[in-house]
Amino acid sequence: MAHTLAAAVHSELLIKKSRFLGCVQPVADRASAQAIVAQLRVTHPGAAHVCWALLAGGQSAAVDDGEPSGTAGRPMLEVLRHQDFDGVLASVVRYYGGIQLGAGGLLRAYTDSIAQALRDARKIPIVKQRELSCELPYALEGQLRREIEAVGANLTRIEHGERVSCVFRLAENEVPALIARLNEAGQGRVVWLGEGV
Secondary structure (H helix, E strand, O other): OOEEEOOOEEEEEEEOOEEEEEEEEEOOOHHHHHHHHHHHHHHOOOOOEEEEEEEEOOEEEEEOOOOOOOOOHHHHHHHHHHOOEOOEEEEEEEEOOOOOOHHHHHHHHHHHHHHHHHHOOOEEEOOOEEEEEEEEOHHHHHHHHHHHHHOOOEEEEEEEOOOEEEEEEEEHHHHHHHHHHHHHHHOOOOEEEOOOO
8 A cells, every 4th residue: 555644754864974965755746846846956055966756646756966877866766666655755955075975875875865764754544535426315414424424534515406416535445335335225315426336
């Protein structure tokens, strides 16, 4: 099961006078990640490199920002993949200390920066959500509200007309049982709208 993070977590490493400021944080998409990286460049104008890796909604990125190819972005991305993250940006700001670290040293430094930040991070499982829409008689509205509350669903819209129309979101794994319970309680009077119901 994929995870994301509850909040941003930071780390700091000092290796042969180079300072590595790591951060892992939840992000929605590539555009959000790029905005964060742009802000890091503004906040740290004296930094030699701002390297980053992203896994978010099927999008990935690994940016070395001038470091030797494959020594920064790719190793950070592999840390995120190995821990099954999604919706996470890993970034490391490097202040060069005047001593070359070599490819192996850079790879370890960037990997360790992200691993250290993740050590203190709180992971949150990503639960796939599904939106359901239905119409039902007024007499079943109370039952519907109790059922969706019991499974932690989020009622996003309800309209009262000739019948009650509602739209709600819930964890995908809860859908079949909820539909079965409401169909049984409604004895055929609950009409499901949309595809895949």
